[in-house]
């Protein structure tokens with residue numbers, strides 16, 4: 001669904017009034033339009049071409065893209081949660097463009113979310129698009145709803161994971177993935 005610009009602008013005005021602000025004051029009068037632009041940008045991450053390649057020689061080992069910075073919004077407070085995603089899969093005859101793994105993360109991140117669902121959606125999408133031997137997704141994130149309000153605990157972070165196929169079945173494969181994402185070497 002696309003953004004209902006009129007409704008969004010009206011609701012931002014109402015929201016500002018409800019928290020005791022004057023939506024017509026200098027600093028706020030453009031805010032409804034800015035928020036419309038922001039949500040249009042977020043929506044734009046939903047669609048992209050999942051380029052895949054089948055000419056990959058005999059490559060049938062793990063592909064890992066780690067430390068993917070992501071930003072999402074907790075659906076309970078609409079405050080950001082953000083951190084790093086690590087994705088691996090073992091191809092079965094085809095791979096995707098590496099940037100597409102980042103695009104998949106963005107596709108599901110830029111919407112009201114919970115971290116557990118987000119992690120699962122990324123893994124399910126890759127399963128569907130690549131039919132690999134298995135997918136592993138680990139996400140580590142700080143939730144501002146726990147840092148800047150409520151329990152006010154900025155040192156804690158949340159780790160979620162979704163493993164499918166060979167990553168679930170084979171301990172050696174799972175450990176290889178965990179070792180790769182936990183090594184701090186860049187090259």
Ligand SMILES: Nc1nc2c(ncn2[C@@H]2O[C@H](COP(=O)(O)OP(=O)(O)OP(=O)(O)O)[C@@H](O)[C@H]2O)c(=O)[nH]1
Pocket residue numbers: 049051053095096097098099100103
């Ligand atoms: N699997 C794999 N993909 C690569 C490698 N080097 C570059 N790529 C990816 O090749 C893909 C080409 O995808 P296209 O959709 O044709 O190109 P694009 O529109 O420029 O893609 P974006 O980078 O997503 O903007 C990109 O996802 C690159 O990240 C590589 O060594 N292995």
